[in-house]
Amino acid sequence: MADKAAAKVSRPMKYPYTFTAKVMQFPLRHYLKNQWIFKYYAISLVLCMPVFKSISNLANSPENVAKWAEIRRKEAAEHHH
Numbered sequence: 001m002a003d004k005a006a007a008k009v010s011r012p013m014k015y016p017y018t019f020t021a022k023v024m025q026f027p028l029r030h031y032l033k034n035q036w037i038f039k040y041y042a043i044s045l046v047l048c049m050p051v052f053k054s055i056s057n058l059a060n061s062p063e064n065v066a067k068w069a070e071i072r073r074k075e076a077a078e079h080h081h
Contacts, residue, residue, distance in 0.1 A: 016022040032038050058064065 013021055013025075016025050
């Protein structure tokens with residue numbers, strides 16, 4: 001009896017009622033293999049990461065942070081007068 005309960009169900013449900021059943025029946029392997037968007041997304045992510053990192057480093061550099069702090073200080077001083 002326990003062996004029958006532990007055996008994997010060989011046929012999928014006619015309609016997957018639960019979210020987990022829907023996820024399990026989704027043909028992810030087919031989409032990853034046959035859709036161009038997934039391949040190009042991965043390639044573009046790898047190619048763009050150095051660009052994003054360099055922009056982030058420039059924006060968060062101590063000189064730039066000090067410059068923007070000074071700009072905000074001047075704006076605050078103008079608003080309080």
